[in-house]
Structure formats: structure tokens, C-alpha cells
Amino acid sequence: MVFVIAVICAAGNLLFVEAPGRAAGLASAPAFKQYALVNGRWFNGHQFQEDRFYVVDGRLTRKQPAHVDETIDLQAGFVVPPFGEAHNHNVEGLWDLDAVVARYLHDGVFYVKNPNSIREFTAQIAPRINNPTSIDVVFANAGLTSSDGHPVPLYEQVLRESRYRTAVGEVPTGWFNNRGYVLIDSELDLQKKWSTLTEGQPDFVKVFLVHSEDTAQHRQAGGSSGRKGLDPGLVPSIVERAHRAGLRVSAHVETAADFRVALSAGVDELAHVPGWFLDQVREAERMVLTEEDARLAAKAGVVITTTTVAMKPAPAADARHEGIHDPQGGHGQSKHASSMDPATWSQARDLQARNIRLLHRQGVKLAIGSDHAETSLAEALHLHELGLFDNLTLLRLWCEDTPRSIFPDRRIGRLDEGYEASLLVLSENPIEHFQAVTHIDFRMKQGRVLHAGR
């Protein structure tokens, strides 16, 4: 069969065509070109099949339109839906937005979830994300915790210096209150602060649960020392208010007790798997999930984000950066700002692997998120290295389940009639060879061909 090829490859590489209307002053340019995408092998959720799709109004169709602007030869490449990053804080401010967006597009990660963010920074970057030539991101704004709970010391003592000084300059103590976190110590606090919280129009609500098994000691200590989060007794009413406002709730959890508190309170998502952060090896048993925990999570339909690389020690070459090691399990953007010592990390890694295997076996919905890496590519490769899933399962988690968990109402995560025309073309088959996900020859988002060189 012979196709009319309008965009031809050169030296084995696909040419990237200019996205229509992208340049300034092209307001009169047509919003969408109509493409024929030929000679591709398309992922159908199970395998790759030769197919031909057209792109009309930014969506995929098999029905040939009356007019095709360009035909693109996909060169027998392997077509998959773009990937997701279900947990990261790095899409944050104007100071590095271009580089961050470029990295995500380069890695084929088009959908990102930021489960703790500063509302005024988000407002500044809003015009430059969530459009066809950028990444699509949802934000929680400031998460809810108790006085002195995580992440208060992290923002006030660590990130103020390591992350924000260069970005926004010197800020006074307490500046992050109601920006990086919201303090909820009682039902009265919740009543008083709730309307401000919803006025910020978060895409979802984040709650912090930390060592809930120590709640009695935290209450006795009158709110002082110890690693902690919200009083578990307040979480059900937070969830109820959020659901009434049409907002999903994502819980930061560290231990199995946090996991149980989150589930019984009715949260929609867990932002971590217990074991992701282990302060001391002797606390390991607090992280162990049971079959019953996994069964209940499956029954509740919660989505649990993996974050297995969140605290991974930096490579030896970066050891000189240990001075800014962050003991709080922090949200620093730098890969050096958060890691554990190698012995504790190896124990934590085994705990996470065990818990994830258990959750998956019981049919719990999982999503892939790295928390601190440049993109979720690091997390996907680490999950592959841990050998928890076969390649097909891992691919589906990353290109189907994760994007849908971030944007449940969109037609994404699938290459089929009427779905958004967002796709990646890989030069090799990722089911045979998972590393193929790192060789992306072509990217399209919502019907626009993307340039994504790094």
C-alpha cells in the first residue's frame, strides 16, 4: 500500500512540524490541523497493532475526514498514550517553569499532579500550563496538618533556605503558614479556615497523616515534639467537607496506622505507600501492611501512588551534597535535598516492594509518582528495576492508570475513537524491552505536534 507522505523522515528521525498557531501573532491561524497518522503500531491496552488514525479537532478518529492537511509516517514506531506523574512538587513557580516543562515533555510525561503547592505561585504559572503545547497539571494548594506537624518544619526551617531563598528571596518565619500548609488543630479551625481553603479553588485537598499510631502521645504533649500530622480524629470531617465541595482528598501517609486512618476516613487517594520514608530501621515494622489492609483499600477503590524513588540516596558522585540532607522527607526540588542513608534505604526499599506487591495482588489501583525526581521516568524505571510488575502491567500503570487518576474526567490514557490525540511514538517495543520508553521519536498533544528537544 502506498501512502502520500507530507512529512518525511530524514536519516531515520521523524521531523517535528511546527505546532499551528504556536508563534506569537498567529491568532488567525487554524486552531487544528487535520492529520493522518500512518504506519504506526498502536498500543490497545494489551499489545501493539498496526492501525491508522486521523486527528480531527484534536481527537483521534478512524474515520477519514474529507480533508487531510498532513500525513505523518510513524515509521513502524510503537505508539503509546503519554505518561503521568501522580506526585511531584516541581511544577511550582515562574523561576524554573520552562526547564521543568521541557523536561516533562521530553520524557513524554504530559500529566502531573502537585499534592502540595503555593497558591500564589500557581496563579503566576497558570497561563503557561494546561494548554496543548505545555503539560497539564492539577494542584492541591497548601495541605492540611497540625501545629508543628509535617510539613511545617520542612517549609520553615529547610525549604525556606534550600529552595525558596533563590526563588523568592528572604521571607519571615511563618510566611508559609496558609501558603505551604494550613494548620488545623480542631473542628473550630476547620470551620474558620474552610471557606478560605475552597476560595483558593484547589483541584483536590491534601491531608497529612504522620505516625498516627503515636496520636495519644502527641495529644498528651500538647502539640509539641515528635513527627506528626493531623489529629486522626479530624480527618473524617475534612473528607466530608471536601466531598461536599466536590473535591477529592489525597492523604500523605507514612505508617500502616496512617494508611488505616486514611482508609477509614474515606479519602480517595494515598500519596505514598508506607515504607517510602523510614526514619530509623527499628521503625520498620510500623510500615508493614496486612492482607486485610490491602483488601480494604481495593474495596474502597482508593488510588495509591508508588513514590519508591522519593528518598533514594543520591549517587556517590553527589555525596558532597550530603550537608543539605533533609531529614523531614522533604519536598525539595533538588535531588540532593531528600534521601536516606543507604542501609535504611535498602530496608525501606524492601518494605515498599513488599507492600506494593501485596496491594497489586489484591487489585488495589496504583499510580506512578516520584515525589522528588525530575519526572516520573525515574520512578517507572525504578519500579522496573524492582521487578514488581511485568512490562505490560508497568506500561499500563504509567500510560493508562496514572493519567486517568490525575484527570479522571478526560478521555486520555487510551488510543481509540474520540480520545484526545495525545501520543508518543517509541522506536522499540516497551513490552519486550521496557527501556524503550526512553527513546521517544515523536510527540503529539491534543492534536499538536510538539517540539521537545532538551
Ligand SMILES: [Zn+2]
Ligand atoms: Zn510530596
